[in-house]
Amino acid sequence: MEREMKSIFEQLLSLYERSEIHTNVPLEDFTTEVFAGVVGSNQAIIDGFVNNVLHIPGVNFQVVTQNFYPLADEINCRVDMVFYSESRICFLENKVDTTEHTGQLKRYEKVLSQLKDQGKYSEIYLRYCTKNIEDVNQQFYIDFKTLRWKDIYQYLLSYNEDSLVHAFLLFLERTKLVKDGQLNHTDLLVMTHMQQTLQKLGELMEPVSLEFHKRFGDATVKPGNQGVKEIADFNRFILYRKKAFGTGNSEIMAGFTFEENGGPGLFVQLWGNRNNSKYEEYQQHIVEREATFDRVIETDYGLKARNTVPLEDVMNQSNPSQWMHRWFCEQLDRVEDFLLETSNLDWNVRISRKVVAQQDEKTLLLQLGSGRGQILDLHSQIVNPAMNIDAILKFGYWEDCVNEYDCEELLKGIKQISNKYA
Incomplete structure (x- = not known):
């Protein structure tokens, strides 16, 4: 760390x-x-x-x-x-x-x-x-x-x-009490292309915003309404969900960062402030999963865990936009897994789940908002880690549901099996 x-x-x-x-x-x-x-x-x-x-x-x-x-x-x-x-x-x-x-x-x-x-x-x-x-x-x-x-x-x-x-x-x-107010030739070049660059960033963030919404609901802050301020104050272009868990400051964040040592990059991040009522539990969960993240950084204000990739690596792909979308989906899935496994943090984010198939009345297939699936085994009172739902359907005989289910009621007292993707 x-x-x-x-x-x-x-x-x-x-x-x-x-x-x-x-x-x-x-x-x-x-x-x-x-x-x-x-x-x-x-x-x-x-x-x-x-x-x-x-x-x-x-x-x-x-x-x-x-x-x-x-x-x-x-x-x-x-x-x-x-x-x-x-x-x-x-x-x-x-x-x-x-x-x-x-x-x-x-x-x-x-x-x-x-x-x-x-x-x-x-x-x-x-x-x-x-x-x-x-x-x-x-x-x-x-x-x-x-x-x-x-x-x-x-x-x-x-x-x-x-x-x-x-x-x-x-x-x-x-503490940002001073800023360099002098313009140079690099600033002039940046200003010439500023609007065009911001428009491109906004377009690239649209599918990210959709994937974020599928998993965690509406973002509290979106690039469209705070983009320039986030760039000026924090050197990033992002969307995020505030007060994600417990009481006090915490965030789920995704977007572009311009402050990495290797230059601009993509990142997805969890943040918990020390003032949060669940900070100690959050810290323990992050430490247990430290290998899952590229960087786990402790500051005097709290703890952030992030995964990043340099933007230059993205641009070197044969289809950068497609690769970027897939990368964000993978990282947001990891955050979703983290939420599923840490219910003791009192998440203020509701993950959408519905029963879409069954093998019998005690073995049900749940579909998450992200499109992934989980097998709920009521015999053993466990729910398995999320994975590609097509892969689940391929191995095993599944039938359409004959009953309507209330997932919140079904999942009460159910143990979530940890996904060891690290």
Whole structure:
């Protein structure tokens, strides 16, 4: 089983997430504390940051975080970061995936103005840091500027040899707080063919979507409505079923990935988050079947098990589309087998089954939504692994059903025999 390598700050964040005390992780607060520790570790770094990023002159700045400045009408006025020297003070509010709370920046302006009126500082500044460009449609009467996390990232690159700074830069990259906004010639070439490529991907995913539906019902997210977002955020073009089992995050996913080491590829994946009520049972089932998957990857957030094939290998086939369809069917069948064998995970996916033939009243042939078949032996109270239904019909004498059966009732208390396809 693989384990994804994390930067030291990602590991600390993961520990914080799993703490029994902190059930909801304020990423903004965590990132702010880490950033304060990084810039505060070196006087040259903090002074350079204040001068070149916050655009405030002076030297010998210090930084504190989460400082309270109670106001008469707001006793819970807390500032993310405060940079100060003997004569200057700056409030820096950081945002990650949220926007300004109503009136938040105006309250900070009021506090800063009071500090100046009280003669504590001769120069006051207010700064606002966000991940994306945000229009702050307000008028301020003190020195106010906005910046982005990528500005902080660009500044710290000059100190990349410092191990602490390097770890923080990795953290900003991995948490997607910074993105390279510069266009190059490769980007222009991609944009020229973007629509055509997306249309091709959509067409290739249509039969996959149909096969997915046969086995697991409607996908929660389909390529048509979230394709571009999935490519931009996760480097993939997919369909998937959310909350597949238990309570909490889990997924069945299929599609194209562009992040494999060998280049773009096809993949089918199971995912279970640590917050899922059935995570431990899911983890045990995956470990028992690890040889079934190309990759089983444990992260601090959960466990994913996937099968992949490089797209280049697909294109080298004599009939790539047909080969691709067959590959997806085989991998989705494996996921379907996994569902059939792990009923203790409380799947929120109902696999369609109906009785289509019988040898006698106790030996029945079930047909799955995928078209495969299973032999249900009520004598032994077992149901055999799914296989090609034509192969079952070929070996054995089968008759049409004389009765109607309720499969859910028939399968109560029935043991599913494991399919050892690994």
